[in-house]
Every structure is written in C-alpha cells, then in structure tokens.
Amino acid sequence: MERPTATTRDVAARAGCSTATVSRVVTGHGPVSAEMQKRVVDAALDLGFPLQQAGNRRRPVLGVLVPSLTNPVFAGAVAGIEQRARASELSIIIGQSNYDTAQELSVATALIAERPVGLIMTVCDPLTSEAFTRVQRQELPAATIYNEDVPEGFGAVSVDNRAAMRRLTEELLSLGHRSILFVGGRFSSSDRAAHRYRGYCDAVEAVGGRPLQPMQVDFIDAVQDVDLTGAFAAHGPTAVVVSNDMLAVTVIASLRRMGLSVPQDVSVTGFDGIDLARHVFPRLTTITQPSRAMGVLAASLVLDVAAGRRRPQHIRADFTFASGETIGPAPCRPAAASSTFTTGNRNP
Numbered sequence: 001m002e003r004p005t006a007t008t009r010d011v012a013a014r015a016g017c018s019t020a021t022v023s024r025v026v027t028g029h030g031p032v033s034a035e036m037q038k039r040v041v042d043a044a045l046d047l048g049f050p051l052q053q054a055g056n057r058r059r060p061v062l063g064v065l066v067p068s069l070t071n072p073v074f075a076g077a078v079a080g081i082e083q084r085a086r087a088s089e090l091s092i093i094i095g096q097s098n099y100d101t102a103q104e105l106s107v108a109t110a111l112i113a114e115r116p117v118g119l120i121m122t123v124c125d126p127l128t129s130e131a132f133t134r135v136q137r138q139e140l141p142a143a144t145i146y147n148e149d150v151p152e153g154f155g156a157v158s159v160d161n162r163a164a165m166r167r168l169t170e171e172l173l174s175l176g177h178r179s180i181l182f183v184g185g186r187f188s189s190s191d192r193a194a195h196r197y198r199g200y201c202d203a204v205e206a207v208g209g210r211p212l213q214p215m216q217v218d219f220i221d222a223v224q225d226v227d228l229t230g231a232f233a234a235h236g237p238t239a240v241v242v243s244n245d246m247l248a249v250t251v252i253a254s255l256r257r258m259g260l261s262v263p264q265d266v267s268v269t270g271f272d273g274i275d276l277a278r279h280v281f282p283r284l285t286t287i288t289q290p291s292r293a294m295g296v297l298a299a300s301l302v303l304d305v306a307a308g309r310r311r312p313q314h315i316r317a318d319f320t321f322a323s324g325e326t327i328g329p330a331p332c333r334p335a336a337a338s339s340t341f342t343t344g345n346r347n348p
Contacts, residue, residue, distance in 0.1 A: 080295020165199030184243030282325035
C-alpha cells in the first residue's frame with residue numbers, strides 16, 4: 001500500500017508549529033528561526049513532504065556532500081563541480097560527513113533545506129543511506145560521485161572500482177607475490193572500499209589463491225597511523241594493496257617504523273591518483289581516476305536533469321594504472337611465512 005501524501009497540516013503537527021510557519025520554510029519567504037526551520041525540515045523529510053514544490057523558486061546553488069575535504073580525491077571532484085557550476089552562474093554549498101552515516105543524514109538534510117537546483121553526493125553506501133533515501137523522496141535532481149550500486153532514477157559518475165583493484169593485484173601476482181594483504185577503510189563507511197576488496201579477491205582467486213581477510217580501519221584516524229604488526233605477524237605479507245592513496249602513504253610510514261623497506265621488503269599500492277602520490281618517495285604505484293573531470297560530469301548531469309534535457313544516467317569514467325616505484329619482485333621468505341595460497345580467511 002502506498003504511503004498517503006503528507007500535507008502542510010501534517011508537517012505542522014509533527015513540527016509543533018502553524019501551517020503558516022511551514023509555508024514560510026517551504027517558500028523561503030518570511031522570518032523563521034534556525035531552530036524552527038530545522039524542525040520543519042526534519043518533519044517534512046520524515047513525512048515525505050516535498051520541500052521543492054512547484055512554483056517555488058530554487059536558489060542558484062548546487063549542494064555538495066562529500067566524506068572529507070582533507071582527502072584530495074574529493075577536493076578534486078569539488079573543484080570540477082565548482083567549475084561547471086560557475087559556468088552556469090551558480091554557486092556551491094559544501095558539507096562533509098566524515099564517513100559517518102549520522103553526519104551524512106544531517107548534512108543532506110541541511111542541503112535539501114537550502115532549496116538548491118540539485119545535489120551531488122558521495123555517501124557511505126547508497127543501498128543503506130537514509131540521506132540518499134531522503135533526497136530520492138524529494139525528487140530533487142541529484143547524482144552520486146564515486147558511489148556504485150546506485151539505483152535507477154538517480155544519476156551516478158564512477159569508475160569500475162572492482163576492475164581497477166583487480167588490475168593492481170594482478171600486477172603484484174605477476175611479480176611473484178603470494179601473500180598480499182588488503183588494507184582499506186571500513187566497508188560500512190565506503191562502498192568503494194568494499195568493491196575494491198572484491199577486485200582483490202577476484203585476482204587472487206583467478207590464480208588459485210585464497211584472499212586474506214581484509215584489514216579495515218577508520219578513515220579519519222588511519223590517516224594519522226596504521227598498526228600493521230598484528231597482520232604481519234599473522235600473515236607475513238610481501239605486498240599490501242591499499243584502498244586509497246592517503247592511506248597508502250600512512251601504510252608506507254608504518255612499514256618504515258617496523259624496519260621494512262618499500263619495495264625491497266614489502267610492495268605497496270594505492271588508489272585514486274592524487275598529486276601527492278607522484279611526489280612521495282618512492283613514487284606510489286596506484287590507480288588514477290579523473291576526479292576533476294568526474295566532478296564536471298556529475299554537475300553537468302544534475303543540471304541537465306534539472307533543466308529537463310535528459311534523464312538520470314550512470315556514467316563510467318576511465319581509470320588508469322599509474323606505474324610507480326613502490327612495487328617490485330616478491331622477496332624470498334621462509335617457508336613458514338603465510339601465503340594467500342595456503343592460509344587466510346575468506347571474508348564473505
């Protein structure tokens with residue numbers, strides 16, 4: 001049974017205010033306190049009441065939600081979004097979730113309340129995101145960037161994370177590595193990391209190996225430090241595939257503190273192709289995705305949908321294998337060392 005359409009009276013009852021106050025919030029005309037506006041917006045979104053009603057003028061802005069601006073991959077995408085928005089005489093409003101689903105919902109709610117022309121988002125997981133659901137119910141022109149498994153009716157711009165990580169892992173396997181550790185952000189915080197782990201599994205299984213259980217870390221804390229001692233004691237890996245470049249730089253620093261050299265003792269790969277990857281020593285082997293161009297594509301898609309020029313679609317950007325100096329032939333290790341071909345727990 002379809003949910004009955006909510007009315008301004010329903011929203012007013014939920015928010016504890018008058019219908020006139022609801023009207024002022026929805027139209028953007030008339031004084032409303034910040035606290036009351038939040039209550040009305042929350043009530044409207046909970047009830048599925050459309051804040052973007054016919055005849056209401058939208059602000060000349062694009063809303064942008066990303067996990068973190070400290071990661072240059074998202075900053076690059078935002079630069080592309082701003083470039084495209086500026087070409088259409090629009091501004092952008094940016095919020096970050098810090099890879100937290102509660103913050104993600106709060107920021108998305110605030111962005112919807114700004115009555116933007118459209119939204120561009122990177123969510124933790126589009127299949128479970130409440131923020132994603134709220135945007136869909138508002139029928140607001142929107143697209144994700146970097147996310148995969150995005151339902152129809154919602155635009156998306158991404159690379160094939162699974163195929164890209166498979167390509168990286170195959171490179172290590174070709175160099176004789178048989179104990180390869182995957183280090184990435186928590187899958188609950190990043191569908192990208194989950195897809196990249198599957199790509200690692202694909203490559204290892206294709207040559208008869210058994211993938212090691214992934215080492216999942218907190219994205220924010222892990223930029224400061226990653227403790228690899230337990231994983232190395234358990235598996236003795238000769239290579240580490242990492243789910244993004246920022247984390248890969250931290251992994252390399254951790255290996256050095258353990259007295260290990262890269263790539264002589266351990267090979268390391270990243271993912272994203274941020275500028276920093278080209279300037280660290282040794283230069284990082286990674287996958288490059290065209291972040292700025294992806295931002296332009298996502299903004300163009302949202303603006304075209306808002307103008308009725310096209311329907312939402314899913315766009316795949318190309319990725320590139322970037323050869324660096326952080327991988328080399330697998331070193332000789334004692335026979336007792338763990339191997340993806342003899343040990344390791346498969347993570348379902």
